[in-house]
Amino acid sequence: SLLAFTGAGYDHKTGPYTETCRRGVMYLRKVQYEDGCFGPKDDDHFVYNHAICTMAVVELYDLSGDSLLKNMSQRAVDFILKAQNPGSGWRYGVKPGENDTSVTGWMVLALKSAKMAGLEFEARRVYREAAQWLDVATVEVNGYPKTGYNLPGSDNARLRSAQHYQQNPSMDSINIMTRLFMEDSKWDVNHPILRKQAAECARNVPAWEHTKLDFYYWYYASLALYQMGGSSWNAWEGPMSKTLLNSQRGFRPEDRGSTHETLDEHGSWDPVDAWGSAGGRVYATAINCLTLEVWNRFKRVQESKK
Structure with a gap:
């Protein structure tokens, strides 16, 4: 949830949400362990929590310049480095030996x-090793360069209760984003694999149709296609914005006339997507805010030649 605030430029020192951000970062400070990890490691999925918490604290540090957050941020980054599989990416745990594109993307x-x-961290080495996992995960499937989830070309993960939700190019969008953010000169916005994957995302735009609802995919594809720019982003931006803004509670046609005083859910999104049963309304609202902040959070690292 903190990322929804930092993505809009708010921090714990200035602005209208200082108290909210302060309480959030104080909580994270309390749950950071000596090894830098945020929260316990009881659940294998703790790595997701850690990556997202790291991003939030680091962005608060960057926005505020608060020196008290520097050590907290550096320890969190150091834990990410410790968790990476040698010569590859990340998955559940510390150097678990297995990799997946989803966790690698968050890291x-x-x-x-x-x-x-x-x-400070050894960016060149860390990125080079992460790229080796993406090299393995991305294979030709029926003439298309498909990035797999945890095996070469494999389908996305789905909760048991969400098997009826359609597959989509989530992992392909993560491949685009990570390749561009790792700034390897061989992988630019005109790389044929990235262009093919971007075009596939642009053919699978957001729509408020039950089996197509996947806020996670919408977030990563928005990040990826904004970085790609050009025709793929142009095809994506309108449907993404319209779908999210028209489905926000309090602003849907059936909610007209409601206020935050008359509608508890006002301003949120219903957790009805493929991951809503796990993340709930807070997850749905936070990640959709992040999607609507892609213009603000990261400048384009490259400009398309088309």
Whole structure:
């Protein structure tokens, strides 16, 4: 949730949401362990929590310049480095030996924010090794360069209760984003694999149709296509913005006339997507805010030649 505030430029020192951001970062400070990890490691999925928490604290540090957050941020980044599989990416746990594109994407996002904030780590080596996983995960499937989730060319993960939701190019969008953010000169916006994957995302635009609802995909594809720019972003931007703005509670046609005083859910999004049963309304609202902030969070690292 903190990322929704930092993505709009708010921090714990100035602006209208200082108290909200302050309480958030104080909580994260309390749950950061000596090894730098945020929260316990009881659940294998703690790596997601850590990457997202790292990104939030690092962005607060970058926005505010609060020196008290520098050590907290650096320790969090150091834990990400410790968790990386040697010569590859990340998955559940510390050097688990297995990799997946989803966790790897979140880790690269956190490191991108860390680099922007001036934190130190061996970016070239870390990115080179992460790219080796993407090299393995991306294979030709029926003539299309498909990036797999945890195996070469594999489908996306789905909750048992969400098997009826359609597959989409989530992992392809993560491949685009990570390749561009890792700034390897061989992988630019005109790379044929990235252009093919961007075009596939542009053919699968957001729509408020039950089996197509996947806020996670919308977020990563928005990040990726904004970075790509050009025709793919132009095809994506309108449907994404319209779909999210027209489905926000309090602003839907059926909610007209309601206020935050008469509608508890006012301003939120219903958790009805493929991951809503796990993340709930807070997840749905936070990640959709992040999607609507893609213009603000990261400048384009390159400009398309088309």
